[in-house]
Structures are given as structure tokens and as C-alpha cells.
Amino acid sequence: MKLLKRRSLLRAGAAMLAAVASPALANIQKSNVRSLALHNLHTGERQTLDYWIDGAYVPETLQSANHLLRDYHNNEIHVIEPKLLDLVNLLQRHLGSTADVQVISGYRSPATNAAMHEHSVGVAAHSLHMQGMAMDIRLGDVALDRLRNAALALQAGGVGFYPAEDFVHVDVGRVRRW
Numbered sequence: 001m002k003l004l005k006r007r008s009l010l011r012a013g014a015a016m017l018a019a020v021a022s023p024a025l026a027n028i029q030k031s032n033v034r035s036l037a038l039h040n041l042h043t044g045e046r047q048t049l050d051y052w053i054d055g056a057y058v059p060e061t062l063q064s065a066n067h068l069l070r071d072y073h074n075n076e077i078h079v080i081e082p083k084l085l086d087l088v089n090l091l092q093r094h095l096g097s098t099a100d101v102q103v104i105s106g107y108r109s110p111a112t113n114a115a116m117h118e119h120s121v122g123v124a125a126h127s128l129h130m131q132g133m134a135m136d137i138r139l140g141d142v143a144l145d146r147l148r149n150a151a152l153a154l155q156a157g158g159v160g161f162y163p164a165e166d167f168v169h170v171d172v173g174r175v176r177r178w
């Protein structure tokens with residue numbers, strides 16, 4: 001009986017060591033805070049947002065994200081899908097990027113989107129920007145094609161590549177690419 005107990009203790013100890021050594025667990029432990037440093041290039045606003053702490057989204061911080069990612073044409077604010085923040089956060093972690101996320105476009109009101117759609121072939125009539133599900137971004141410390149490839153690899157939504165405008169569109173809609 002005593003021996004059995006000791007054995008199972010040893011087994012438990014070995015299992016714990018294995019768990020600690022597991023990179024997956026290490027990642028979880030490091031993810032107690034999910035943070036994004038967002039820089040809205042149109043308004044010049046920059047903010048570091050700890051938007052997820054210890055297993056839950058932080059409502060006030062999500063509101064700050066909604067505000068920072070508003071339609072800069074008319075200051076209309078819309079809820080930004082938290083999964084979109086997670087997607088960008090994950091991209092940065094995969095790429096080892098610590099730079100600000102430079103945001104070219106976040107939320108777009110229907111009016112702004114319609115005006116842009118009229119003047120640009122690259123703007124969809126029913127863009128996911130209108131649902132707070134898309135961002136056009138670049139990272140100061142990652143080449144644009146690497147950012148695009150990492151986004152494609154995640155298979156987490158749509159990825160659009162705009163090298164001439166120097167940004168990548170990411171969204172949390174259906175998986176597709178252009």
C-alpha cells in the first residue's frame with residue numbers, strides 16, 4: 001500500500017514536471033493578460049490596452065478599443081468584435097512583434113463605407129468593417145508579406161493584401177483571401 005502510494009506520487013510528480021515543461025502550458029501562463037498597443041494613424045491616438053485579464057475580457061478596455069477604432073470620418077463608434085482583437089494579438093505573438101499595431105482602418109459606418117466603395121474598387125459594399133469585424137493594419141517591426149502569411153496560416157477569417165497601400169486587411173468573417 002505504502003509503495004503504491006509512493007509510486008503514484010512519483011507518477012504525479014513526473015506528470016507535473018511534464019506539464020510545466022510543455023510549451024502549450026507556458027503559453028497559457030503567459031497569456032494571463034492579452035494586450036494590444038493600438039495606434040490609429042488617422043487620429044494619432046495611441047493606447048496600450050490590456051483588454052483580457054485572467055480569463056475574461058475587460059469591458060472598460062473593450063470600450064476604449066471601440067473608441068480608438070471608431071470611424072474617424074464622423075466619429076461614429078461601434079462595438080469591435082473581441083475576437084478581432086484576439087486575432088491581432090495572436091498574430092503579433094506568432095510573429096514575435098512588439099511594435100504598435102498601426103491601424104489604417106477599423107470600424108466604418110455605412111455612410112463612410114458607401115462613399116469609399118464608390119471611389120475605390122478595393123472596398124466591398126458589405127464590408128466587415130461595418131460590423132466591427134475587420135481591421136486594416138501594418139506592424140512596424142514585421143514585413144508586410146510576413147504579416148499576410150501569418151494571417152493566412154491562422155485560418156481565422158479573411159485576409160486581404162494591399163502592398164501598394166502598405167497594409168493587410170484581417171477580419172473574423174469566413175476564411176477567404178484576396
Ligand SMILES: [Zn+2]
Pocket residue numbers: 105129134135136160169170
Ligand atoms: Zn479592410
